[in-house]
Amino acid sequence: xxQKNEIFAHFGGQKEVCRLELAEELNIRAxxxxxxxxxxxxxxxxxxxxxxxxxxxxxxxxxxxLEVGKHKRIHISRCKKVDVTVIFNGAPKSHHFLPxxxxxxxxxxxxxxxxxxxxxxLVLRADNTESEPLDPDSHVGSYVSHNHCxxxxxxxxxxxxxx
Amino acid sequence: MRLDQTCFDEHIASPxxxxxxxxxxxxxxxxxxxxxxxVVIWIAAPQRPNSPDRLFLRFHLLDYPAKGPTATxxxxxxxxxxxxxxxxxxxxxxxxxxxxxWHTGTALYAPWDRFTAEKHTADWxxxxxGLGWKSTHTIVFYLRQTREVLHTDEYRGC
Numbered sequence: 213x214x215q216k217n218e219i220f221a222h223f224g225g226q227k228e229v230c231r232l233e234l235a236e237e238l239n240i241r242a243x244x245x246x247x248x249x250x251x252x253x254x255x256x257x258x259x260x261x262x263x264x265x266x267x268x269x270x271x272x273x274x275x276x277x278l279e280v281g282k283h284k285r286i287h288i289s290r291c292k293k294v295d296v297t298v299i300f301n302g303a304p305k306s307h308h309f310l311p312x313x314x315x316x317x318x319x320x321x322x323x324x325x326x327x328x329x330x331x332x333x334l335v336l337r338a339d340n341t342e343s344e345p346l347d348p349d350s351h352v353g354s355y356v357s358h359n360h361c362x363x364x365x366x367x368x369x370x371x372x373x374x375x
Numbered sequence: 376m377r378l379d380q381t382c383f384d385e386h387i388a389s390p391x392x393x394x395x396x397x398x399x400x401x402x403x404x405x406x407x408x409x410x411x412x413x414v415v416i417w418i419a420a421p422q423r424p425n426s427p428d429r430l431f432l433r434f435h436l437l438d439y440p441a442k443g444p445t446a447t448x449x450x451x452x453x454x455x456x457x458x459x460x461x462x463x464x465x466x467x468x469x470x471x472x473x474x475x476x477w478h479t480g481t482a483l484y485a486p487w488d489r490f491t492a493e494k495h496t497a498d499w500x501x502x503x504x505g506l507g508w509k510s511t512h513t514i515v516f517y518l519r520q521t522r523e524v525l526h527t528d529e530y531r532g533c
Binding site: 218 | 398504
């Protein structure tokens with residue numbers, strides 16, 4: 213029996229991940245068409261979207277084949293790049309990331325930009341410095357909307373729990 | 376089936392929980408003789424000398440998710456609480472969250488743990504913004520926060 217291809221699809225502007233099992237091997241074009249057909253994406257042409265693997269440096273071409281077990285996490289977005297601003301102690305730093313970039317990687321980038329000691333435990337928060345720590349495995353593209361490929365995060369120390 | 380159990384079953388079938396399973400972060404560890412509201416879930420632990428690669432947490436999930444989960448470390452083979460001598464050791468948050476002198480290890484000493492939160496005043500939780508339980512959270516919130524504490528260089532092993 214053919215092995216099913218389990219894929220976790222992240223979508224631009226959506227926090228929820230979608231888990232799919234593909235019975236057949238698809239390329240990115242067919243995968244996006246399937247997502248549109250199943251209602252995960254609005255009716256659209258594949259050319260309107262970009263796809264990238266989690267933390268990859270380049271987007272995937274539409275004819276790229278999704279191999280079983282090899283491509284588990286894919287981000288589909290209308291934003292080709294996300295303009296990320298990270299604020300630390302009131303100072304901002306900005307950089308463009310692919311939408312499939314994890315917050316873990318953004319935190320690593322920000323730590324270097326702000327010269328924060330490696331021993332300092334840091335988290336990103338969305339709305340302010342006291343909101344819920346964001347999932348480090350979530351993608352920057354999940355925090356933007358189509359018309360605004362921008363997002364601001366607050367880099368804060370992890371709360372030290374007092375005994 | 377009870378509503379709390381139905382909600383929990385839906386949450387462990389959700390992509391967010393299953394994504395953690397696929398990443399090797401955690402999974403439910405079914406066990407004979409363990410009945411609702413108890414559930415055992417393992418969390419992967421970073422490699423340390425003479426230490427397990429998984430920690431088992433036995434959750435008490437009554438009225439989940441209106442009320443948050445509470446958990447203690449569990450010896451899965453013996454089906455009993457993990458002796459405190461085998462609890463995770465480390466500095467800062469590792470030493471605090473897995474402190475062994477907190478009600479004899481009844482629960483993790485964490486703002487996201489129901490037992491611990493209930494033993495403190497509301498002001499204590501306010502000191503940890505974003506880390507307290509909300510009824511809109513799922514078990515993934517508890518697991519993620521606990522895993523993030525463990526996966527630091529503060530953790531020295533069990």
